[in-house]
Amino acid sequence: MNHAPAHLVDDDEAIRDALAWLLKSRGLHSISYPSAEDFLERWTPEMAGCIVLDMRMGGMTGLDCFDRLCERHSTLPVIFLTGHGDVPMAVGALKKGAFDFFEKPVNDNDLADRIEQALTLNAQQREATAAVDSVRSRVARLTTRERQIMELILAGKFNKVIADELNISMRTVEVHRANIFDKMQVKTAVELANLLKTGA
Template sequence: MDAKELAIVDDDEAVRSALIWLLDGQPFVVRAFESAEALLQSGDAARFHCLIVDLRLGGMSGLVLLERLSQAAYCPPVIMLTAHGDVPHAVAALKLGAIDFLEKPFDDERLMALVFQCLERDEVQRKAYRQTLDIRTAQASLTEREREVMALVLSGKLNKQIADELAISMKTVEVHRSRVFDKMGVKSAVELASRFVSRVS
């Protein structure tokens, strides 16, 4: 199993070094960046399983970085750091999805506990994200008629009702229904509905 990657984004070299030292020896790979721009230019930030980001960075701020990342398809869990006890910024960071907001100098044990909390949350979120991608891929493979049949199945309609509504034979409905189940990777209407419920929950 590949080691999980963590990213540190802080324009203070001493802080970056201290964090690298603190996280050294743990079962993950740590990469440090001196700016938000450097992180974004390094490639897809979603490859990281936890981000430790300073609020006040030269150039793009940590808050703007978090806002940018929150608009991406997948945003890893983020811990925000700051030397300034700025409550409005703390609230903004939490609203954008940050796990927590720590003032420097931070407690090492508290930070480590948050890092492992991030890794646990990332595992759950990443699994849900992949399931959503699988559902979208499966949906994209459906024909227009199969989408119509699926929508009616999800609304609770029986085969005869679907046949009447679409003006097709029940046999044709059964064929489309079977293809929908195959493509969506389910064996029943209940299982099909549960996939969409789990996707939005």
């Protein structure tokens, strides 16, 4: 179940209400915005979910809003709602990374299905980012010496070889190795190598 909302950006209140009702009937949460400016004011990098964005609005257009979001490195999937004449622009937006577009009048079920897919994609992206951040924060807790020893462990070197290379006792290497595994939350060198691939 996706708990993140669909952000509905449209200057037509009737369309916003109809979309909100459609999503509610699917058990999905939504937040409505009467303009692109209003949405951009409330946008934050931590925002989750997806955006359903009308292509043509009074004031800032959906396309301009999308460009601003791209400049801000937003990762929210964007689904455009377009009039017939806007299809070439919508195709251009897809090439820039928009998730999809629907020509009005839209098929409610098709749109709701696509919104669910966009929400799922965003949830997966956020999980992957959280996993990478977690690994990086663990690495950041290592001392300079621990990082040095970790590199040698990853190179497949035994404790005795590491001790000789760094001119320290084998016992010291063992202590550092235990600390590294503890801080990185792994039990073996293989687990450590696999974990660091996640954070690459």
